Amino acid sequence: MRYLALAALLAAPLPALAQQNCGGGFPAFVEGLKAEAVERGTSPDTVESFFNGTRHDPAVIAADNKQGVFAVPFVEFARRLISENRMSRGMANRSDYAATLSEAEARFGVPPGILLAFWGFETDFGAVQGDFNTRNALVTLAHDCRRPELFRPQVFAALELYAQGDFDTATTGAWAGEIGQVQMLPGDILRNGVDGDGDGHVDLKGSAADALMSGAKALADRGWRAGEPWLQEVQVPEGIDWSKTGLDHPLPEQEWQAMGISARGGALSHPDLSAHLIAPQGRGGPTFLAYPNFSVLFEWNESFVYVATAAYFATRLSGAPIFDAGSPAPGLNQTQMTQLQQKLQAKGYDVGGVDGILGEMTRRAVRAEQVRLGKPADAWPTPDLLSAM
Template structure:
């Protein structure tokens, strides 16, 4: 298996060099590669994306919220918010993304930097590309990792999850190459050890995903017992993770939601003219949320309603 892996990786050399990887870097970093069966098993164990979509309804969010929007996450996020206020304010001025939002994602992805994975990216990407299930993706990320080494990052630094998410923001290497941002002005965008850079890079990601400045991500609301949910069901099918987006209603303005009996209970409330979607993550009679377009940017980072709601709620707590 190891010899076959090395032969496959060697076949990628012309492409890597054509994309700008230095020959010495390619030869040095791919020499002696061995197959990692564990990452292949983990990859094959991922959900396959069943056809069809989910129906709106309860996703039993409350237990997830208690675990991810807990006092430990809140207190540490608030402490970092005070400590990094200068760079966070500058990042918000440049991108429109509030510091608490970037901090919340930092907290969710790596526990504010306490864990970020210990898999060797070169070995993982080489193995996953060789395996072939998502060859195009992992081949591109292998080459992107070699480009990071050419930029001066050591292979020791380039550790991550089994699937190659790396650094405090858990970016794929290609995402870093596109959006890695120097947040503290030292001339280097280091998302592996520099919190200001990591937070600036997270904000750059959300900005690219369409974050709308000076707009909430969402707000808590209550739904009347006699509410006609069928009348607000979406008929759209999202091209990306449709099962997640199917949990959300169609778009109405906040004013239109109010006219239908929805009561905004969170503060501050979005403007009546702001478009929003409704989700009831714990079913009728529990807290619901009206979600703006910025919730979509959170889903772009991690397409899960558990993640999007928890990220927004933790940010709100950090900002208090």
């Protein structure tokens, strides 16, 4: 389900051998990894033991190519993921793990709602952690030449965890190599893994305490700001300048209030804090103020709809009401979205790749084109916009 995992690339420079980055015959590629691992200082016996039985997994590549779930609009996506059952289990886990969540917030500044939201979305609170062999998945993706700069270092991170006794070559997880109840890559486990239950090991698969504490440390490492909000639903008056919305137009909260924006439930209580006004399904749908901590969540997952939904779920688990779905204008299906991205790209916009998914870069291009055409610039593409182009 992940669009792109929380990626902690290893900082150490790679030796010259690593420049033979990807592709070629798979057995020869694995031999190259072995040679580099020994050159890095890992014992030959450990290297042989770790790589013994490694195989290419075509199912990993197939899964990588199937991410159409992120083409689902925000309201539908949120309703799918935030079921009554998941909401009730989230609240139950908040009670059951109150001590761990409290310690995580005290040490790393990340509130319970955020950790519970990602725990729920990533693995249904540990119940569904993935059945891809992690070592094979990482080596397969490192061999594939689309993102070797991401996955090759993760192979060596997994090897380091193996040498430390914290990784088994039979370990299973997500297709992209993430491990455990909050789905972290091996490099990030090395950097941010926390022994939350005090047993001397970091076990993100079997220990909820380890997973929650490690997730909190990872977010803090990416810049989470303690004591600050991340998302709040708001009401927007008629006549707002929609061109000021989106993640590239921050304003102090008090300036948004001066434009007539008000909280829907609760109050806006951080007047000097920078915030973005976002409308995941345009001016007819739910609207939110997104604060600096919202942007940190993109380090966990790059999908706008996923991050917006996880952030909203976290507010619900923290006591916020169900959003006002409004009446969004009909959007585009994935084929139409692909056509729109092609048209935008032809006009010189950078949409971050033609994939039929409305990500933040496509939203920015849509907003710019709406401004050019004199339409409300809410970044929500419609069939009318597609026709006008």
